[in-house]
Amino acid sequence: MNEQDSRPQNENPEPLGWDAITAAFDRRYPGQDNPIHFGCLIPWQLGGPNPLQGVSAYDGGDYFHFVTYGLSDLYEKEGTDPEYSGYGYEFTLKLAKVGLENEMQELQCVAGILQDLAKLTFEKGEQFFPYEYIYTGQELGFDRHQKSKLTGFITTWDEVGTIDTPNGKVDFVKLIGATDAELRAIMDNKLRVQELEEKIGDVTDYTRDSTV
Helix, strand or coil: CEECCCCCCCCCCCCHHHHHHHHHHHHHCCCCCCCEEEECCCCHHHCCCCCCCEEEEEECCCEEEEEEECCCCCCCCCCCCCCEEEEEEEEEEEEECCCCCCHHHHHHHHHHHHHHHHHHHHHHCCCCCCCCEECCCCCCCCCCCCCCCEEEEEEEEEEEEEEEECCEEEEEEEEEEEEHHHHHHHHCCCCCHHHHHHHHCCCECCCCCCCC
């Protein structure tokens, strides 16, 4: 992953889907015309290791708000669903600034995690929807130095919601960091995803303790 503008500069084909995602987050964070962006040197279609063409991180004050580019059709429509664009969604994630020893390294780490999750869709056809959980089985945190208690995720709707693009609709599915104990409680039907979200909010906070 490189910190660079991976938005195509050529006019053919036009990046209509890409621009629609950017416009939605520009409305959410007005004035941030140049958010932190992680692009790919070699596209997935040409043998590159990362399926997403880019990941942006907007400054939300106390947190960074990530959004992916690549699970939906960014240029011409390629998906067969007449209603939705591509796989129909893009990931988002809010990362709290508190506790980040090196912001840029941690941002790069999150961008890498989003790439890894996108690979599950590209390679295995696994899709992600709101109010699900992502259990990794690991006990160490997914932050760069593995000091956090957060090991996996629950999903919810991002406040940006669903947008209409020239290639179809795109849902924004937000990831929220969860601990191993919290995820096990969900798997054992002792806790619902919505209940956990109500307890912890929608921001991934590396410094928080487990709620169970």
